[in-house]
Amino acid sequence: MTGPTPRLLLAVPERPGLRETVAQRLPGVPFALPSDPEASDRSAVEAILLGAYLREDPRADPAGFPRLGFVQRLFAGVDDLPFERFPPGVEVAGNVGGYAPFVAEHALALALACSRCVLEGQAAVAAGRARPAPELRSFWQQTALILGYGEIGRALAERLHALGARVQGLGRTGAPAPGADRMYGADQLLEALSEAALVVDARPLTTRTVRSLGPRAFDAMREDAVFVNVGRGGTVDEEALYRHLESHPRFRAALDVWWAEDFAHGRLTSRFPFTSLPNFVGSPHWAGFAPPVQAYALRTALDNLARWFAGERPRHVVDRSEYVGLRERTQVLADPLQGERTDHE
Numbered sequence: 001m002t003g004p005t006p007r008l009l010l011a012v013p014e015r016p017g018l019r020e021t022v023a024q025r026l027p028g029v030p031f032a033l034p035s036d037p038e039a040s041d042r043s044a045v046e047a048i049l050l051g052a053y054l055r056e057d058p059r060a061d062p063a064g065f066p067r068l069g070f071v072q073r074l075f076a077g078v079d080d081l082p083f084e085r086f087p088p089g090v091e092v093a094g095n096v097g098g099y100a101p102f103v104a105e106h107a108l109a110l111a112l113a114c115s116r117c118v119l120e121g122q123a124a125v126a127a128g129r130a131r132p133a134p135e136l137r138s139f140w141q142q143t144a145l146i147l148g149y150g151e152i153g154r155a156l157a158e159r160l161h162a163l164g165a166r167v168q169g170l171g172r173t174g175a176p177a178p179g180a181d182r183m184y185g186a187d188q189l190l191e192a193l194s195e196a197a198l199v200v201d202a203r204p205l206t207t208r209t210v211r212s213l214g215p216r217a218f219d220a221m222r223e224d225a226v227f228v229n230v231g232r233g234g235t236v237d238e239e240a241l242y243r244h245l246e247s248h249p250r251f252r253a254a255l256d257v258w259w260a261e262d263f264a265h266g267r268l269t270s271r272f273p274f275t276s277l278p279n280f281v282g283s284p285h286w287a288g289f290a291p292p293v294q295a296y297a298l299r300t301a302l303d304n305l306a307r308w309f310a311g312e313r314p315r316h317v318v319d320r321s322e323y324v325g326l327r328e329r330t331q332v333l334a335d336p337l338q339g340e341r342t343d344h345e
């Protein structure tokens with residue numbers, strides 16, 4: 001026996017408590033997972049909760065749902081979606097804020113690992129050496145700039161203020177935002193970069209942001225700045241960052257996101273040996289991992305779906321024009337990884 005014809009398709013892996021959480025947050029909305037018998041009837045599906053595209057049941061192809069009006073991504077990023085396959089009237093929203101507390105915490109950890117020379121300290125302890133100390137930095141009474149001042153930016157601003165930092169943000173318009181002592185517009189990027197002791201990139205990857213941090217941007221930064229990227233690798237010119245680290249030994253960088261990521265096979269690569277540099281720290285795109293993450297991100301995605309099913313305007317609907325041709329522009333130039341990327345932030 002099957003259940004009612006679903007209005008919502010859960011194109012995500014089944015996990016303990018998933019069905020109970022959906023039923024609680026979306027009472028009265030029939031739903032199904034692709035493996036359920038009732039999912040074969042796509043005639044009434046109005047919305048899809050979408051995980052890793054094409055790693056779910058192929059029936060989740062958005063062009064195959066005649067009543068589809070809304071796609072809610074479980075992850076924050078949407079840059080890997082083939083928008084050309086979505087019918088024109090379908091709105092798509094990223095799960096903005098679904099990972100913000102955890103990504104902000106990881107960004108701060110990377111920043112402090114750079115500024116307080118954590119890796120050098122561990123090497124010194126392993127060698128039994130107490131002195132001399134390296135050039136340790138502090139963010140107290142220093143300017144921290146957050147590129148892409150959204151939910152992650154606000155969560156990070158709270159943590160940076162606790163360290164005594166002045167927090168500035170960069171957004172599209174430069175309009176005032178909670179937690180930011182000053183905001184810059186996107187056209188003020190070079191000016192904003194020039195005075196920051198810490199620069200954190202938390203921007204989505206779009207046609208506006210792709211490779212927007214290149215040689216001019218890095219040259220505009222302070223010689224002793226710390227740069228952290230927890231947004232998307234593609235917002236940064238890979239070679240420009242590597243060359244800048246090589247030629248500016250007091251400049252430090254930490255990355256959680258990369259240019260070639262293949263989580264289906266557990267691999268990532270870079271065209272340049274970042275880990276051989278003494279002024280670099282890295283992690284393999286795991287800022288969004290922690291015990292509470294899955295439940296937290298699911299709730300924020302379902303809350304936005306609840307707005308849509310209630311006839312309200314959903315939050316964080318993307319401008320699809322900003323993703324047209326993006327995949328072609330972000331292809332890795334040498335030895336690209338093959339496989340489906342599954343961004344979880």
